Amino acid sequence: VNHAALTALMDRWRPETHSFHLSFGEMTMTLEDMAMISGLPINGRAITGRVSAVNWRQRAGILIGVEPDAPPAGKADASKVRHSWLKQVR
Template sequence: VNHAALTALVDRWRPETHSFHLPCGEMTMTLEDMAMISSLPINGQAVTGRVSVVNWRERTGNLIGVQPDGPQEGKADTARVRHSWLKLVR
């Protein structure tokens, strides 16, 4: 990990536009960028469906074989999946 490059990118991130503001212009993440970073395929059937707040972790586990951890003690349970919990098995 290049800590200097990572720090420079963090300093240039603008949450209002969800993009990096660089001297050469504005840059944002694309679907292809995420596919390269996560090694997840972007072709084929979409992993989607009706998900209720009650069972979204279980549904995620059924669809992609990995289930996110439950909420931490004393913290609110949010209905969103963080990319950090997803670890790929090759």
């Protein structure tokens, strides 16, 4: 990771337009950009549906083939799949 480049980009981010303002013009992130960065596919069926926290780990396992680990003892169980975890198991 190039921290200097990330810092420079963050300084040029404009939340009003959801784009970077660079010396040569505006630059916007596209879905294809995110697919290249994350390595996640953008084609195929969506892995979302009705939102319900009941048995979400099992449902995530059915949809993506890998069930998220349970949280450590004493830690609250958040009903979400972290992007960093998806990148690890892909």
